[in-house]
Amino acid sequence: MLQLNIINEDPQKVEELLWIKNFEAGSLISEILDLDNCRRETQKKLDDGLAEANRLAKEIGILYSSGRGDEANELKQKTASLKKGTQTLSAGLEQIKLSLEEKLLQLPNIPHPSVPPGKSEADNEQVAMNDIRVELDPGALPHWDLAVKYDIIDFDLGSKVTGAGFPFYKNHGARLQRALINFFLDEAIKAGYTEYQPPLFVNEDSAYGTGQLPDKEGQMYHITEDNLYPIPTAEVPLTNIYRDVILAKDQLPIKNVAYSNCFRREAGSYGKDVRGLNRLHQFDKVEIVHICHPERSYTVLEEMRNYVASLLEKLELPYRILKLCGGDLSFTSALTYDFEVYSAAQQRWLEVSSVSNFEAFQSNRMKLRFRGEDGKTRLAHTLNGSALALPRVVAALLENNQSGTGILIPAALQGYTGFDKIA
């Protein structure tokens, strides 16, 4: 949620910057400004009314205690009409606040000045690529066939027991999963992250806090009986730790990491995008979350980018880094780097990580603040990224490392898998 004062200060500029996201904000902004003015006026009137009522109530108390009940009763008459007025104003104010919030929630985050313009993923800007290239034999298999050949992932069994998008991993496949999770967590700890093991379900407040609600219900499962949401990413519990929190200055910066299962309904997905491991309803991911001083967030973003790149280097995977263009940038993000690994057998790039700076957009909604140098509270900046999501990493590892003698495990992982080849 954008901060009102940013909009108030320079609505023109906000509107212009949102054009980079191809978002037409003009009418929304003027509605917001109107509502805000209205809110202020109403609040003033209401406060004045309440102040008067408070004054009268005090007076009545004094009159009673000094035995002047008649005078007190007279004053009571006066309060009746006053009360009616404040009740109306108060109800009105609530309405205004609700509409104001509703409008504010529709405004996306302002993109960083360096975000390239563009409409779709085709306009994303490639900012880095490593020099690993994979040449496969003509007979190379995509990972869903390798899964069957080596009996390491069973999609059919998952369909039988649960449904599409819920595979079983077995044998070396299951061990590879465990190895990757431990590898990613250990690397994060080495890099100074604090490990959490979060709840896999969150309540409604948390789902709102990180912006999954309202209106992204299509992405999340919902357990209606207890009104809980299985997390689509560990970002949700990991960031909501700090909902409604004022951090002391020595608590920043915060670097947290968590492994979790992630649950996504993925309503509306289809075709080759969902084949095999490419898109699942349940998958594993290690997520990193940073909370930092506003002046540091872009430095931190670069640190995160380098960190994620180092993981892919260690896994010896071909990858590229894209800076997302305005049109492809998410609603909440100010700047996002996507990491894609090249899947040689599918001959396409697969997104394995997305690292974003949300600036104060999330923290404004969550009221995540810290006490600044002057003792005043300020909104902190939040960032997060995958480090990494497993399924597509597994897909790329299986496909790119297939050979006549089996699937080779990169050296960095062998200590975790306990084997150097799936044969």
Place this chain on the structure above:
RNA sequence: GGAGAGGUGGCCGAGUGGUCGAAGGCGCACGCCUGGAAAGCGUGUAUGCGUCAAAAGCGCAUCAUGGGUUCGAAUCCCAUUCUCUCCGCCA
């Protein structure tokens, strides 16, 4: 799942209808004292919104959350939620 007790400021804790945003203590900050420190003494110490160019000041709201009763609610009533204790069940 059943029964009971409870949720007050950063923490502990008093407060059962009026002058209570809230005693007292701890902690923290600043000052005095000291060669320095401790102790002691003094002062200050919530958040949001509004007013204001800004600060101070002032006003409003907030004692788990939401509603109600009342001229007036931390205090009474209802609902929700969370915590604790006992019983039951259980990995």
